[in-house]
Amino acid sequence: MIKARRRNELLRKTIIYAGLILFSLFVLFPFAIMLISSFKHKEETIGSFTWWPEMGFTLQGYENAFEKVASSTSIVEGFFNTLWIIIPPTIIGLLVSTLAAYAFAKLRFRGKKVMFGLLIATMMVPGIATLVPSYIIWDYLGVTVDAPFVPLMIPGMFGAAACVFFMRQAIFAIPDSVIEASRIDGIGPFGCFLKIVLPLVKPALLSQGVLGFVAGYNDYFGPLIYLKSDYQTLQIAVSVFSDRYSGDWPSILAANVVAIIPTVLIYIFVQKYFIEGITAGGEKG
Numbered sequence: 001m002i003k004a005r006r007r008n009e010l011l012r013k014t015i016i017y018a019g020l021i022l023f024s025l026f027v028l029f030p031f032a033i034m035l036i037s038s039f040k041h042k043e044e045t046i047g048s049f050t051w052w053p054e055m056g057f058t059l060q061g062y063e064n065a066f067e068k069v070a071s072s073t074s075i076v077e078g079f080f081n082t083l084w085i086i087i088p089p090t091i092i093g094l095l096v097s098t099l100a101a102y103a104f105a106k107l108r109f110r111g112k113k114v115m116f117g118l119l120i121a122t123m124m125v126p127g128i129a130t131l132v133p134s135y136i137i138w139d140y141l142g143v144t145v146d147a148p149f150v151p152l153m154i155p156g157m158f159g160a161a162a163c164v165f166f167m168r169q170a171i172f173a174i175p176d177s178v179i180e181a182s183r184i185d186g187i188g189p190f191g192c193f194l195k196i197v198l199p200l201v202k203p204a205l206l207s208q209g210v211l212g213f214v215a216g217y218n219d220y221f222g223p224l225i226y227l228k229s230d231y232q233t234l235q236i237a238v239s240v241f242s243d244r245y246s247g248d249w250p251s252i253l254a255a256n257v258v259a260i261i262p263t264v265l266i267y268i269f270v271q272k273y274f275i276e277g278i279t280a281g282g283e284k285g
Contacts, residue, residue: 031260038062038253045249061254064245075255078237079262085149085223085233086216089156094209097159098201101167102193106179116168123161128221135225148226156216163208170204171197206273214263234259 037045039057044050068074073081103109104116138144138151174197182192198205223233232240238255245251 034253035257038250038257040250042248042250058250061248061250061252062258064248064251065241065255065258073232073237073240075234075237075241075258078232078234079259081231082217082233082235085152086156086213086219089153090209090212090216092157093159094163094205094212096157097163097208098167098171098198098205099193100159100164101171102197104164105168105171106174106176106197107189119161119164123165131221131225138226144226148228148231151226152219152222156212160212163212166208167201167204170201174200203273206270210266210270213266217263 036052038061039059040050040053041055041058041060044053044055065075068077100119104112134151134155135144143150178196178200179192182196187195218235219233220235220239223236227233227236238259241255242252245255
């Protein structure tokens with residue numbers, strides 16, 4: 001009986017692990033092809049497909065990716081432009097969202113449920129649907145010409161509904177006795193937020209920070225609408241580069257490899273906190 005149970009448990013784990021390995025290979029396969037093909041010679045990508053660089057490895061694609069062409073934003077310049085645009089709103093917006101989440105989770109005030117319901121309702125509106133109305137407003141204010149990067153930064157500094165929701169769930173997991181104990185010790189609501197809440201929800205903070213950073217990092221339509229051709233973000237720079245090197249697949253793939261490296265490195269360094277944060281966001285409130 002015990003042997004049969006152990007055998008069934010071993011079979012179940014084997015099936016689960018085999019399924020996970022197959023799924024991982026399925027997901028990673030396109031990235032492996034992209035990475036290998038970025039080291040090929042251009043001539044090898046014309047005609048039949050080859051799994052391996054038969055003419056040997058070359059860095060010509062990466063040399064083209066890092067090349068600066070007049071009157072256009074290079075890949076490197078686009079990367080730093082992207083960081084300059086998304087880091088301030090990511091940090092400030094995360095702090096604002098967590099403050100709002102703390103209020104919805106632990107403070108009592110009139111109309112809290114209604115306000116939270118309205119906030120969640122905004123998540124049902126696709127972001128792409130607000131692009132044109134937002135542009136009309138910013139253009140009326142005159143910032144699309146004088147400071148075109150402002151519409152890409154200011155809205156994010158007010159937080160995001162999805163971030164508020166997940167951080168609220170994480171803060172719900174903090175026992176009320178901890179909050180009450182801090183109040184007995186004379187710590188006010190804001191002091192409790194800084195000294196008690198933030199350290200306890202650090203994994204959720206990091207996970208939401210990574211998600212917010214990646215969302216801004218991958219944004220294409222916003223920079224396309226607001227920014228000028230001589231000041232573009234990484235995604236636009238990669239798109240322009242792909243048009244310039246149309247047909248040169250190793251160069252195009254090399255540019256894409258360079259573009260995804262930062263996000264991969266970020267996930268590698270914070271994956272522990274990222275998984276913990278996503279799990280904390282699933283707490284029932």
